[in-house]
Amino acid sequence: MPLVRNLADATIVITGASSGIGTATAYALARHGSTVVLAARTEPALREVARRCRELGGRTLVVPTDVTDADAVRRLAATAVAEFGRIDAWINNAAVGTIGLFDEIPVTEFRRVLDVNLLGTANGIRAALPHLSAAGGGVVVNNASGLAEVAMPYQSPYNAAKHGVRGLSDTVRQELRATGRGAVSICTVLPATIDTPFFRHAANHSGRQVLPPPPVYPPEVVAETIVRLLRRPRREAYAGGAARLIGMQWRLAPALAERVLGWYGHHTQFGPEPTADTTGNVFRPHAEATVAGGWHGRRRQLVRVSAAFGLAAAGTAVGTVAALARRRAR
Numbered sequence: 398m399p400l401v402r403n404l405a406d407a408t409i410v411i412t413g414a415s416s417g418i419g420t421a422t423a424y425a426l427a428r429h430g431s432t433v434v435l436a437a438r439t440e441p442a443l444r445e446v447a448r449r450c451r452e453l454g455g456r457t458l459v460v461p462t463d464v465t466d467a468d469a470v471r472r473l474a475a476t477a478v479a480e481f482g483r484i485d486a487w488i489n490n491a492a493v494g495t496i497g498l499f500d501e502i503p504v505t506e507f508r509r510v511l512d513v514n515l516l517g518t519a520n521g522i523r524a525a526l527p528h529l530s531a532a533g534g535g536v537v538v539n540n541a542s543g544l545a546e547v548a549m550p551y552q553s554p555y556n557a558a559k560h561g562v563r564g565l566s567d568t569v570r571q572e573l574r575a576t577g578r579g580a581v582s583i584c585t586v587l588p589a590t591i592d593t594p595f596f597r598h599a600a601n602h603s604g605r606q607v608l609p610p611p612p613v614y615p616p617e618v619v620a621e622t623i624v625r626l627l628r629r630p631r632r633e634a635y636a637g638g639a640a641r642l643i644g645m646q647w648r649l650a651p652a653l654a655e656r657v658l659g660w661y662g663h664h665t666q667f668g669p670e671p672t673a674d675t676t677g678n679v680f681r682p683h684a685e686a687t688v689a690g691g692w693h694g695r696r697r698q699l700v701r702v703s704a705a706f707g708l709a710a711a712g713t714a715v716g717t718v719a720a721l722a723r724r725r726a727r
């Protein structure tokens with residue numbers, strides 16, 4: 398079911414609102430006149446995002462929150478309701494990443510990525526559900542990733558967490574329907590690579606500079622997808638054509654797609670400069686109210702290469718399936 402009210406009358410909570418896609422989504426909703434409740438750990442960045450949202454026409458509330466703290470997330474929901482009377486939608490968007498080989502990523506970091514990306518989303522859904530039901534219905538949008546469907550090397554905890562977010566969304570959706578609470582919609586977003594500060598925020602144990610694997614799409618592509626889902630909820634929506642294409646390859650020829658993406662991830666995620674290990678923003682907040690990461694233009698050449706590569710891989714997958722089908726038919 399869509400939002401009970403139109404966007405201009407809606408109160409919408411956004412986690413991870415201090416940077417990247419969360420900030421872009423707050424701006425997109427503020428342009429529609431929505432009331433946005435902004436949550437993340439970095440209070441000065443949230444205040445800056447709130448200032449800009451008000452300029453764009455939205456009402457705002459800043460509630461510094463660490464999504465791994467279930468009580469704090471419950472307080473976030475209660476504060477939003479105390480201030481604006483209800484919650485109409487909740488966007489679980491906060492996440493962190495750590496880059497490196499599975500056996501070289503520290504256990505504490507692996508656990509923290511699951512804690513923020515998966516359990517943080519669960520905390521958000523748990524806090525939102527009673528308030529959305531009390532409002533007569535509403536929408537939860539879980540920002541997962543294309544990596545909720547496929548896998549990339551050097552991102553094992555992130556992949557695992559995002560696959561978990563997809564499964565969690567599907568299960569809660571089933572349960573809401575089965576228990577007569579279908580007025581609350583649960584949507585999952587599967588974005589391709591997006592031009593945000595994420596790749597500078599991530600922890601890094603690879604010894605090399607981390608680069609976003611192309612093609613790289615602007616954050617507004619995800620923000621627009623989220624706004625569309627609030628108006629017309631669907632189970633899942635891709636953001637960026639590459640995520641849809643790679644997802645299709647993965648479903649069509651999983652063994653081949655896994656090899657191709659393994660090769661691709663190994664060759665496109667790193668720059669030439671050596672770097673020291675860092676824990677990035679995994680344990681400590683580090684947001685600056687910045688939407689873009691500055692990668693969009695710089696990786697244009699690689700966009701062309703990867704588009705050609707994607708088409709070739711899709712062709713290979715289709716060819717393999719067709720050849721197998723012909724052989725079986727003989």
Ligand SMILES: NC(=O)c1ccc[n+]([C@@H]2O[C@H](COP(=O)([O-])OP(=O)(O)OC[C@H]3O[C@@H](n4cnc5c(N)ncnc54)[C@H](OP(=O)(O)O)[C@@H]3O)[C@@H](O)[C@H]2O)c1
Pocket residue numbers: 412413414415416417418419436437438439440442462463464465489490491492493513540541542543587588589590591592593594595596598609678681682683684
């Ligand atoms: N960029 C991509 O290529 C891409 C692709 C697919 C999906 N996504 C997803 O899009 C979402 C947004 O990522 P982004 O690219 O915009 O990255 P980003 O710029 O690094 O933003 C991440 C946000 O999460 C917040 N955050 C991190 N840990 C938190 C915690 N414990 N509690 C509360 N907030 C926390 C950060 O703020 P504080 O530091 O202030 O807490 C920040 O606002 C994530 O779910 C990510 O997985 C991104």
